[in-house]
Amino acid sequence: MNRLVRVLTVAGLLAVGGVAIATAPSDDTIVAPFLVRGEIGKPIGSRLATVVVSDVGVARELDLSYAYDPDFGEPAPDTASAGVWIVVSLDVTATYTSIDFGNAEVRIAGVRYRASTVLPDPDLPTFAFDPGVTVRGSIVFELPADAVRSAGAENADLVFLPRLVPALDTVATVRVDLRTLPVDDVAVVEGAHAVDGRAGRDG
Amino acid sequence: MTRRREWLRRNAAALATVAVLLPATAFVLLGLPAIEVADSVENPRLVSAGETVNDQGYDYTLTGSTETVGRGVEANRIPLGASLVVARFSVEPDGTEPAELCDVVLTDRSDPSTSERTWRPQISPGTYGYVADLGTRNFCNPARDEPQTLELVFLTPAGTYSTATVDFSIRGESSTLLRFALR
Secondary structure, eight states, X not given: OHHHXXXXXXXXXXXXXXXXXXXXXXXXXXXXXXXXXXXXXXXEEOSSEEEEEEEEEEEEEEEOTTTOOGGGTOOOOOOOOSSEEEEEEEEEEXXXXXXXXXXXXXXXXXXXXXXXXXXXXXXXXXXXBOBTOEEEEEEEXXXXXXXXXXXXXXXXXXXXXXXXXXXXXXXXXEEEOGGGSOEEEEEEOOOOEEEESOSOTTX | OHHHHHHHHHTHHHHHHHHHHHHHHHIXXXXXXXXXXXXXXXXXXXXXXXXXXXXXXXXXXXXXXXXXXXXXXXXXXXXXXXXXXXEEEEEEEOSXXXXXXXXXXXXXXXXXXXXXXXXXXXXXXXXXXXXXXTTOBSSOOTTOOSXXXXXXXXXXXXXXXXXXXXXXXEESSSEEEEEEEOO
């Protein structure tokens, strides 16, 4: 009888442990940053930075003339995509310390697309934003063509994550309906550049 | 039951040693360095402009600093409302064991109601029309056992220069924070 109780106790504990492990959130989930949602054209304040997304477009090719001048014999590389480009134009003002948006991503129905590294210097994803100084530029994402028309694309999230993803911090996010955006032939990309130092202490 | 007691009695000294040594080791390896870093942040060494301070293998001297106020990207490539702050340092080895790590930022704590703000040196100051002297560095590197001239360029909101300091966080035998007043 004693042995049976012991066996049942051990089996019960193992079962409870298994359920706990199977249902426990991952370490990444436990310390994931909080998303602060906002709209296009309005300031979105997170602890790290204030973001204003001025425009979101979809195109088959990128105009990178900010970095290549044909008059000086610098032909721009071919950026025609087999899919599409999502081009996001924004202003960023860091709040307390220099940051970047090296891990910015588009999330569609649980699928995450990282910012493309196709942009030549000075590009926004690798640009360091200094506190109190507003920087303007573009971030681009290359997606499969059908992704912007897929279920869930009407609630796509643009998440502006720094290269060092902050644990339990706030991160600016904009929800966009990609399904309603027209697919243009070419979208002009703006290189990253500081535009204003009058943003004040709170960005 | 008796066997268990017997085992505990025979190994009591060893168990007690482990019980003391484990937390003591953790304290020495993790706790003490953390306390030292926290102490260096709370008690930085304040250094006036022109004064030389010695720390962990190097003599540090702020040899000069300037502020260039932005007149707009078209006028001087610095945005309106921003300033380009340049701080020059002489860093000379003193022949002793150098530190292992060094990090440098511009810091402003002028508003006590909010957290301090920090700026990292510009990697490409030429973006804002500034040409650094040949042979200068825009970061501190304690691993190089040779005299160094640092030319640190920061893009800040206008007005930051008058209250900001340049902070060197140095880690080696100990952790120290050298805080240089720009003016």
